[in-house]
Amino acid sequence: MLILVRHAHAGDKRLWPFGDVDRPLSSRGQQQAEGLxxxxxGLPVTRLVTSPYRRCRQTLAPLSEVLDLEPELSALLAPDAGLDEAEEMLLDTGADGSLFCTHGELLNGLLRRWRADARVEVPAAPDTTAKxxxxxxxxxxxxxxxxYLKPLRVVDLRGAEGAQAAAQ
Structure with a gap:
């Protein structure tokens, strides 16, 4: 088993006045990271690997604490990384137990490729991965x-728990 994660919400890159590498998670993205x-x-993850971009590192921060694992940085997970190199890393049997955090450009490209060549059986929906x-x-x-696992925000969990408590 391996897990692929698209970084959590980081706002509109056109509105971020600095370099895209440093764009942080929004408050919504922080909630998604906690939900992640x-x-x-509780899954048997033994290794965290992330794009060096700040939003990817922040996406894994809460999970890193829960699992007591330090994320490794890999340029092969950056948005402009090559599909061939990233796919080779992900499909290597040594990747079992690893969680990889990347960007929509790379992740959705991999999923399109896998759907086309059936190397990995990927359902048709969703055709893009939500942040x-x-x-x-x-x-x-x-x-x-x-x-596929849809993003979950801790606010959503608290809302569901509150609704359950009120119903009892």
């Missing part, structure tokens, strides 16, 4: 299947 830690914190969304890729018997 709740969604994935803060993730894909769990399970491998068994030479077959790989990807499952």
């Amino acid at each position: 830690a709740r969604q994935l914190g 803060g969304g993730s894909w769990i890729v399970e491998r068994s018997g030479g077959r790989a299947v990807a499952h």
Whole structure:
């Protein structure tokens, strides 16, 4: 098993006055990062690998604390990284147990490729990965299947817990 994550919400890059590498998560993105830690914190993840971009590092910060793992930086996960090199890293059997945080450009390109060549079975929907969304890729018997997890914000969890408490 490996997990692919698109970084959480970071606002509009056209409105960020500095370099895109340094664009931080928005408050919505911070909530998505916390939701990601709740969604994935119980899975057998042994390694965190992230794009060096600030928003990717921040996306993994809560999960890093939960798992007590220090994220590794990889330029192969940057938005302008080559699909071939990134795919080679992700599909290597040594990637089992790893979680990779990247950008929509790279992630959606990989998913389109995998749908086209059936190297990884990827459902047709969604055709793009939402910010803060993730894909769990399970491998068994030479077959790989990807499952999508929608982004979850902690605010959504608190709202659901509050609604459940009120209903009881």
